Amino acid sequence: MKPFYLTFFMLIIFYGAIIARTPENVQGIFPYKYQEQILENGLKAIIIPMESPGLVAYYSVVRTGSRDEYEPGHSGFAHFFEHMMFRGTKKYPGSVYDKLVTEMGADANAYTSDDITCYHLNFAAEDLEKAMEPESDRFQNLFYEEQAFKTEAGAVHGEYLKSLSSPYFLLSEKLMDTAFDIHTYKHTTIGFRQDIEAMPTMYDYSRSFFNRYYRPENVVLLIVGDIDPTRTMELVNKYYGNWQKGYVPPQVPVEPEQQGERTANVTYNGQTLPILCVAYKSLAFDPQNKEMAACYLLGDLAFGETSEIYKKLVLNEQRVQFISADFSSARDPQLLSIWTMIKQEDDIDNIKNEIFQTISFFQQNRVEDQKLADLKSRLKYGFLMRLETPDDVAGRLARYIALTGDIKAVDQLYTTFDQVTPEDILNAANKFLVEQKRTVVVLKGGQNQ
Amino acid sequence: MSKIVISLGAAIFCCLILFACQSPKGIKIVQLAVPSDPTISFAIWFKVGSQNDPAGKAGLAALTASILTEGSTLQNSYDQIIEKLYPMAAGYGSSVDKEMTVINGRIHKDNLEKYYELFTQAILSPAFKPEDFDRLKSNTINYLEKTLRYANDEAFGKEVLYQAIFANTPYGHPDDGLIESVKSITLEDVKNFYQTYFTKENVVIGIGGGFDNSLVNRLEKELTTLPPGTPALVAKPTPQLIEGLEAILVEKDTRSTAISIGFPIDVWRGDDDFYALWLANSWFGEHRNSSSHLYQVIRETRGMNYGDYSYIEHFPRGWAHQFPPPNVGRRQQIFEIWIRPVKNEEAHFALRAAIRELQKLIDNGMSQEDFELTKKFLKKYYLHYAPTTSMRLGYRLDDAFYGIQDYLATFPRMLESLTLDDVNTAIKKHLQYKNMKIAMITKGVESLKKALINNTLSPKEYQVEKPAEVLAEDREIEKYPLDIKAENVRIVRADEMFVK
Numbered sequence: 005m006k007p008f009y010l011t012f013f014m015l016i017i018f019y020g021a022i023i024a025r026t027p028e029n030v031q032g033i034f035p036y037k038y039q040e041q042i043l044e045n046g047l048k049a050i051i052i053p054m055e056s057p058g059l060v061a062y063y064s065v066v067r068t069g070s071r072d073e074y075e076p077g078h079s080g081f082a083h084f085f086e087h088m089m090f091r092g093t094k095k096y097p098g099s100v101y102d103k104l105v106t107e108m109g110a111d112a113n114a115y116t117s118d119d120i121t122c123y124h125l126n127f128a129a130e131d132l133e134k135a136m137e138p139e140s141d142r143f144q145n146l147f148y149e150e151q152a153f154k155t156e157a158g159a160v161h162g163e164y165l166k167s168l169s170s171p172y173f174l175l176s177e178k179l180m181d182t183a184f185d186i187h188t189y190k191h192t193t194i195g196f197r198q199d200i201e202a203m204p205t206m207y208d209y210s211r212s213f214f215n216r217y218y219r220p221e222n223v224v225l226l227i228v229g230d231i232d233p234t235r236t237m238e239l240v241n242k243y244y245g246n247w248q249k250g251y252v253p254p255q256v257p258v259e260p261e262q263q264g265e266r267t268a269n270v271t272y273n274g275q276t277l278p279i280l281c282v283a284y285k286s287l288a289f290d291p292q293n294k295e296m297a298a299c300y301l302l303g304d305l306a307f308g309e310t311s312e313i314y315k316k317l318v319l320n321e322q323r324v325q326f327i328s329a330d331f332s333s334a335r336d337p338q339l340l341s342i343w344t345m346i347k348q349e350d351d352i353d354n355i356k357n358e359i360f361q362t363i364s365f366f367q368q369n370r371v372e373d374q375k376l377a378d379l380k381s382r383l384k385y386g387f388l389m390r391l392e393t394p395d396d397v398a399g400r401l402a403r404y405i406a407l408t409g410d411i412k413a414v415d416q417l418y419t420t421f422d423q424v425t426p427e428d429i430l431n432a433a434n435k436f437l438v439e440q441k442r443t444v445v446v447l448k449g450g451q452n453q
Numbered sequence: 454m455s456k457i458v459i460s461l462g463a464a465i466f467c468c469l470i471l472f473a474c475q476s477p478k479g480i481k482i483v484q485l486a487v488p489s490d491p492t493i494s495f496a497i498w499f500k501v502g503s504q505n506d507p508a509g510k511a512g513l514a515a516l517t518a519s520i521l522t523e524g525s526t527l528q529n530s531y532d533q534i535i536e537k538l539y540p541m542a543a544g545y546g547s548s549v550d551k552e553m554t555v556i557n558g559r560i561h562k563d564n565l566e567k568y569y570e571l572f573t574q575a576i577l578s579p580a581f582k583p584e585d586f587d588r589l590k591s592n593t594i595n596y597l598e599k600t601l602r603y604a605n606d607e608a609f610g611k612e613v614l615y616q617a618i619f620a621n622t623p624y625g626h627p628d629d630g631l632i633e634s635v636k637s638i639t640l641e642d643v644k645n646f647y648q649t650y651f652t653k654e655n656v657v658i659g660i661g662g663g664f665d666n667s668l669v670n671r672l673e674k675e676l677t678t679l680p681p682g683t684p685a686l687v688a689k690p691t692p693q694l695i696e697g698l699e700a701i702l703v704e705k706d707t708r709s710t711a712i713s714i715g716f717p718i719d720v721w722r723g724d725d726d727f728y729a730l731w732l733a734n735s736w737f738g739e740h741r742n743s744s745s746h747l748y749q750v751i752r753e754t755r756g757m758n759y760g761d762y763s764y765i766e767h768f769p770r771g772w773a774h775q776f777p778p779p780n781v782g783r784r785q786q787i788f789e790i791w792i793r794p795v796k797n798e799e800a801h802f803a804l805r806a807a808i809r810e811l812q813k814l815i816d817n818g819m820s821q822e823d824f825e826l827t828k829k830f831l832k833k834y835y836l837h838y839a840p841t842t843s844m845r846l847g848y849r850l851d852d853a854f855y856g857i858q859d860y861l862a863t864f865p866r867m868l869e870s871l872t873l874d875d876v877n878t879a880i881k882k883h884l885q886y887k888n889m890k891i892a893m894i895t896k897g898v899e900s901l902k903k904a905l906i907n908n909t910l911s912p913k914e915y916q917v918e919k920p921a922e923v924l925a926e927d928r929e930i931e932k933y934p935l936d937i938k939a940e941n942v943r944i945v946r947a948d949e950m951f952v953k
């Protein structure tokens with residue numbers, strides 16, 4: 005079993021390779037043709053036929069996540085609601101829905117993040133209509149009683165409890181709470197502990213959450229696999245056509261400009277090597293914004309596996325277990341963060357300085373053309389190589405669609421990547437990797453064990 | 454003549470699509486040709502695993518595999534390898550289980566030559582550089598000391614269970630090793646282990662996707678340059694008999710309790726009873742699926758935790774995978790129950806609930822309705838097991854491990870032929886609930902021990918009104934006698950586990 009950190013923030017595809025060409029009659033990086041329709045009620049449906057072993061991936065992308073939780077005392081509700089969506093409707097009560105899904109041998113699950121709640125099913129192609137009916141029903145007619153609501157709050161609490169053993173979870177919690185003042189990114193997707201514990205009392209609020217956010221204007225259907233596009237679109241119109249509009253956008257507070265460095269410490273109740281996170285306020289995801297694309301690439305250029313700091317600290321001097329950077333693609337400006345697990349506690353400040361020196365280097369020196377070209381190649385081929393199954397395809401697209409509502413975001417993003425120059429990287433380093441935008445969090449193990 | 458041509462053509466056709474063959478020089482080759490796949494998947498299986506770790510050197514197999522895939526070769530330093538793989542977004546890795554080590558990778562045809570060179574060099578000419586060894590050894594020690602014992606209670610609980618069941622057998626330590634033993638491993642140990650086990654007599658080539666035969670021939674020829682040697686076989690482990698319920702309570706300052714329960718079973722993939730037991734297990738605890746009966750009882754009805762599942766084949770890192778990963782073939786399996794963390798004060802109740810459900814399954818068997826529904830479910834659910842070439846190739850290697858023909862094609866056929874009687878007979882024959890190991894990672898171990906051995910009542914409270922039938926069942930669960938003897942409860946601290 006490989007250590008946890010090897011799979012955390014990984015960009016490397018262990019089973020990766022390159023598709024050197026996209027089909028001649030398809031523009032952009034995304035290699036499959038698709039059909040798109042927006043219903044009168046605002047629901048967008050994207051249908052992508054592709055060869056598959058008789059499988060279909062059916063994704064309902066709700067463009068709501070923990071970012072939408074702006075009311076105090078209600079953090080964690082997008083995620084909690086994801087759980088409630090499995091509790092059924094009057095036509096298909098929870099146990100009936102479960103049985104239908106079971107009979108189809110479907111793989112059904114969901115996940116929530118800052119900007120997305122994604123419901124995904126994988127089932128045999130012959131079951132498309134059989135799956136669409138209850139699926140469309142629960143989005144339009146979800147029904148649950150308070151008892152079921154309170155029971156599910158227990159499962160959510162259980163999920164929170166299991167996360168507490170992870171030092172990365174604790175550090176992330178602290179990082180977001182420290183870096184953000186009023187924006188809803190301040191809390192993690194699972195929510196503040198006190199809000200999770202209070203969830204059983206919020207039945208009425210949960211109904212209001214559904215009524216405001218689970219509306220066709222705020223949802224994109226993504227159906228991929230062994231399907232006939234025309235027939236599929238007919239079914240979408242049949243089952244979703246009567247869904248009523250009514251989306252109410254959340255009043256997400258605008259985070260004020262950060263005015264100076266912030267720092268925080270976390271004590272982990274157990275044994276761990278120290279973990280350091282150095283994060284900078286960055287830009288919202290915009291696939292056509294070259295400055296954002298430069299930020300996106302900068303992290304891996306400066307701190308990725310082929311970087312000088314990686315070679316020095318991971319391979320040669322072996323002072324850290326790993327070091328890597330992450331650009332959070334989000335609807336509002338989020339973070340470009342550098343993470344590292346340090347072998348000796350008394351080396352934390354030195355490692356932090358190594359990070360600052362690396363940043364300083366990238367602020368004064370243009371990255372080599374070949375390095376930039378290698379990274380662009382890697383991102384592109386990494387994307388293309390993870391499109392083996394309908395679930396892969398839908399899974400890769402879901403986040404872009406949640407952030408922008410538009411499948412074209414994928415092609416746009418990679419076109420924009422291609423346009424980034426070493427000068428753009430230099431400028432991004434100077435504009436964003438600065439002290440006043442910085443938050444530094446250190447996690448250390450406690451003394452008890 | 455035409456009949457000969459047709460027969461020959463048919464034979465060649467069958468060979469091209471799916472076959473395992475023996476090359477003239479003796480290396481077994483498992484091929485899965487998928488002409489439409491623009492990539493090629495490699496899976497080089499060495500018949501070695503942590504069961505082969507010498508005494509006092511637990512973790513040697515895993516460390517050896519990792520130095521091949523995360524270290525330098527004679528041709529390139531590790532950072533040079535990373536540089537070369539980087540723009541291809543490619544890589545290779547290893548998976549090490551008790552009996553199987555697989556070096557795997559995948560690449561598109563267009564970049565095959567550059568990749569193939571790096572991939573084969575990793576296997577054939579590892580440099581065994583001290584700096585790579587130090588790095589990987591340090592990573593492993595950190596993983597065992599800190600990550601496994603503190604950062605993931607579910608992983609911790611499972612490893613505690615496995616160690617308890619397989620104590621004093623070759624399966625009796627985590628694949629990554631034990632802290633002191635890993636510290637004692639030297640580079641010389643790794644080199645010797647490689648020479649002994651990564652041999653041409655001990656390898657099976659797996660290749661899948663859009664390859665042509667010349668690649669197979671090249672690969673086979675290159676791997677005949679592996680060191681010679683037929684390592685001694687390790688006898689199938691014979692776990693100690695379990696008498697009663699035996700609990701290991703690992704003390705940790707935690708708000709929730711991770712629970713794992715299990716016992717050895719004598720059923721392998723492909724056995725007569727395997728498919729019947731697979732169906733029963735699917736109903737009882739299908740992995741991360743709400744169809745799991747245990748999930749329905751503990752999470753759905755009572756809201757106690759994130760999920761509850763059971764297994765008849767080893768399923769590593771269940772929190773990260775939805776479907777069973779291949780290449781964890783074993784001659785000795787266990788029946789395992791995984792209760793995801795519950796509140797500490799509800800741990801006793803959860804444990805009782807799970808074991809009581811197991812007893813009910815064994816005593817009463819499955820109902821016709823549940824049998825029909827589960828059969829219907831599995832007939833399509835199995836389609837998700839291996840949707841990609843590399844997954845299907847992995848299953849082909851497992852076929853070779855278990856000595857069976859095309860498990861993925863056999864599964865639906867065998868499922869179709871099953872009767873309720875087959876399933877209930879298999880349940881009675883292979884499952885039991887009285888002699889099991891229990892691992893619990895928790896706080897308050899002394900009071901829990903006392904409660905377990907005294908069969909103390911463990912009522913569950915709710916913040917909501919529950920239906921009368923649920924409360925009535927709770928009355929049964931809270932007093933369900935586990936009859937655990939005091940001498941069968943062992944208490945350890947987290948930092949005492951996996952040391953040596």
